[in-house]
Amino acid sequence: MEKRTNHMEYMPGMEIIESDIADKVIAAMESYDYTQYKASDVLRALSKESLYPEDFAALLSPAAEPFLEKMAARAREETRKHFGNAVYLFTPIYISNYCENYCIYCGFNCKNKIKRAKLDFEAIEREMAAIAKTGLEEILILTGESRKMSDVKYIGEACRIAHKYFKNVGIEVYPMNTDEYAYLHECGADFVTVFQETYNSDKYEKLHLAGHKRVFPYRINAQERAIRGGMRGVAFAALLGLDDFRKDAFATGMHAYLIQRKYPHAEISFSCPRLRPIVNNDKINPKDVHERQLLQIMCAYRIFMPFAGMTISTRERAEFRDHVIGLAATKISAGVSTGIGEHSNDEAQGDDQFEIADGRNVDEVFARIREMGLQPVMNDYVLV
Amino acid sequence: MAKDDKLILGGREFTSRFILGSGKYNPELINAAVEHAGTQMITLAVRRANSKGDGNIIEHIPKGVTLLPNTSGARNAEEAVRIARLARELGCGDFVKIEVIHDSKYLLPDNYETIKATEILAKEGFLVMPYMYPDLNAARALKDAGAVSVMPLAAPIGSNKGLATKEFIQILVDEIDLPIIVDAGIGRPSQACEAMEMGAAAIMANTAIATAGDIPAMAGAFKAAIEAGRAAYLSGLGRVVQRGAVASSPLTGFLEE
Numbered sequence: 001m002e003k004r005t006n007h008m009e010y011m012p013g014m015e016i017i018e019s020d021i022a023d024k025v026i027a028a029m030e031s032y033d034y035t036q037y038k039a040s041d042v043l044r045a046l047s048k049e050s051l052y053p054e055d056f057a058a059l060l061s062p063a064a065e066p067f068l069e070k071m072a073a074r075a076r077e078e079t080r081k082h083f084g085n086a087v088y089l090f091t092p093i094y095i096s097n098y099c100e101n102y103c104i105y106c107g108f109n110c111k112n113k114i115k116r117a118k119l120d121f122e123a124i125e126r127e128m129a130a131i132a133k134t135g136l137e138e139i140l141i142l143t144g145e146s147r148k149m150s151d152v153k154y155i156g157e158a159c160r161i162a163h164k165y166f167k168n169v170g171i172e173v174y175p176m177n178t179d180e181y182a183y184l185h186e187c188g189a190d191f192v193t194v195f196q197e198t199y200n201s202d203k204y205e206k207l208h209l210a211g212h213k214r215v216f217p218y219r220i221n222a223q224e225r226a227i228r229g230g231m232r233g234v235a236f237a238a239l240l241g242l243d244d245f246r247k248d249a250f251a252t253g254m255h256a257y258l259i260q261r262k263y264p265h266a267e268i269s270f271s272c273p274r275l276r277p278i279v280n281n282d283k284i285n286p287k288d289v290h291e292r293q294l295l296q297i298m299c300a301y302r303i304f305m306p307f308a309g310m311t312i313s314t315r316e317r318a319e320f321r322d323h324v325i326g327l328a329a330t331k332i333s334a335g336v337s338t339g340i341g342e343h344s345n346d347e348a349q350g351d352d353q354f355e356i357a358d359g360r361n362v363d364e365v366f367a368r369i370r371e372m373g374l375q376p377v378m379n380d381y382v383l384v
Numbered sequence: 385m386a387k388d389d390k391l392i393l394g395g396r397e398f399t400s401r402f403i404l405g406s407g408k409y410n411p412e413l414i415n416a417a418v419e420h421a422g423t424q425m426i427t428l429a430v431r432r433a434n435s436k437g438d439g440n441i442i443e444h445i446p447k448g449v450t451l452l453p454n455t456s457g458a459r460n461a462e463e464a465v466r467i468a469r470l471a472r473e474l475g476c477g478d479f480v481k482i483e484v485i486h487d488s489k490y491l492l493p494d495n496y497e498t499i500k501a502t503e504i505l506a507k508e509g510f511l512v513m514p515y516m517y518p519d520l521n522a523a524r525a526l527k528d529a530g531a532v533s534v535m536p537l538a539a540p541i542g543s544n545k546g547l548a549t550k551e552f553i554q555i556l557v558d559e560i561d562l563p564i565i566v567d568a569g570i571g572r573p574s575q576a577c578e579a580m581e582m583g584a585a586a587i588m589a590n591t592a593i594a595t596a597g598d599i600p601a602m603a604g605a606f607k608a609a610i611e612a613g614r615a616a617y618l619s620g621l622g623r624v625v626q627r628g629a630v631a632s633s634p635l636t637g638f639l640e641e
Contacts, residue, residue, distance in 0.1 A: 081543070260488060265485075380429070
């Protein structure tokens with residue numbers, strides 16, 4: 001077996017920024033002992049108008065589980081106060097599934113024998129046009145993490161094409177340097193999502209066996225570099241089920257909280273992904289993160305940072321998704337394919353990243369949002 | 385109430401003193417505001433204006449209602465100016481509500497950048513209505529920069545907390561010779577009424593009505609409250625103006641002796 005590199009050490013070319021946020025997040029997570037909270041702590045947190053990290057910690061603890069209904073009521077109240085009835089729609093587009101990383105839970109990992117593909121610009125344009133026809137105005141561009149097969153220029157060109165068809169362009173690609181984020185911003189992207197996967201660096205090391213993704217500190221500072229590069233908004237997530245989900249959710253919230261305090265103008269949002277089965281491994285599952293726990297986490301994020309956006313993934317079944325919009329989530333994907341080239345072809349050219357659990361198209365999701373008494377919104381953004 | 389009591393903004397006359405905000409829009413809310421609250425001015429987020437489907441607010445705004453496009457999404461003066469120009473290109477008219485927000489948590493306006501944007505846009509012929517934190521010096525600067533009204537916040541937007549900045553809004557009402565339109569934070573009709581009694585020229589609200597159980601009924605309640613407050617203000621409450629002859633002057637009567 002090849003020798004594993006030091007995951008805390010930067011690789012050549014990776015920008016190092018002065019920031020104490022990562023240290024603060026890790027310290028907060030390490031000292032978080034969720035067994036010490038009692039019902040009274042949870043109720044005190046819920047009685048407060050504005051919550052501190054300590055209150056957020058209580059809401060994520062097992063002591064809060066019996067109060068999930070109360071938490072949901074408060075979460076819904078906050079969501080309505082800050083977002084009204086609006087529910088935003090978007091879809092991800094996967095333009096390449098080549099990957100240089102070996103992340104054992106991910107369908108795209110470089111050791112997984114899947115059908116690989118990378119769309120050329122013509123195919124990207126075809127896909128974008130097909131998606132735009134569904135009425136969507138917001139798109140999230142994704143790639144596998146290969147700087148070789150999907151370099152920054154390639155992603156930038158994809159952003160330019162996307163900008164012709166969509167009002168709002170986001171990217172969820174490998175972490176990059178500030179100047180590279182600035183370049184993608186120039187190309188029309190304004191939102192950056194980076195999943196930290198897990199904030200436990202020891203566990204992180206065991207899950208990310210090879211590739212640039214192994215470098216834990218470079219990834220955790222990605223949002224900050226993106227904001228410095230001029231991006232309007234950044235999204236945070238832990239992939240729930242990889243490690244101790246309560247600690248990971250706490251770290252995710254603290255990460256977002258500290259970034260917002262340092263960059264008050266930045267728009268903050270959360271994603272709440274759970275582990276899913278992948279091609280060649282249908283055994284992968286979210287372990288102890290059941291829907292009840294997932295909802296607890298979503299409500300805790302919402303009550304702690306009521307102004308933050310929150311996306312609900314197609315990793316979850318339709319009924320769960322329909323119930324959490326308007327309650328805690330503010331954004332929902334529709335017409336999703338996690339394979340390559342499936343929007344404009346009957347069959348994907350490249351395999352999926354994970355199995356989705358909600359295959360509804362845009363019209364179906366749109367109609368459902370209305371049925372729920374909420375308002376589907378395609379765009380609430382202007383590029384300036 | 386006096387028939388000629390009109391709200392004048394940039395030379396245009398309005399009989400309604402209720403402006404509908406735009407944050408939590410839906411078609412039902414717009415209909416309720418126009419039919420039940422008699423609103424003649426509705427704000428419009430430019431960032432939502434060019435959207436398709438339900439998001440396109442323009443399609444839901446009845447003819448005869450004046451559009452007040454806002455620059456939400458702007459983080460500095462330069463971005464506000466760009467969004468305002470985009471609003472003009474979209475055919476939204478000359479009014480513009482400047483919102484410059486550099487804080488994603490409380491959404492508090494940045495007065496300094498707002499003044500800069502007001503100056504530029506007023507020179508370009510826009511009828512500028514700046515959303516601001518109620519600070520007297522900033523309000524004076526906005527007037528000097530060419531604003532047609534000043535829109536101080538009553539409380540953080542969407543908070544439904546009422547007149548948290550009451551004392552400072554009163555100072556603006558007393559000192560600034562422009563219509564003072566109270567914006568953001570008004571959670572109930574009684575608070576709208578109180579602001580009007582203080583001498584505010586109009587009220588802007590959104591969340592309070594958008595999140596009500598019965599939207600049309602709440603719109604009607606706001607209309608009644610705003611009219612009551614205005615009538616009270618005009619009748620002399622809150623300001624000592626023309627109260628008529630005083631029967632006697634126990635403390636200073638000796639001067640006449």
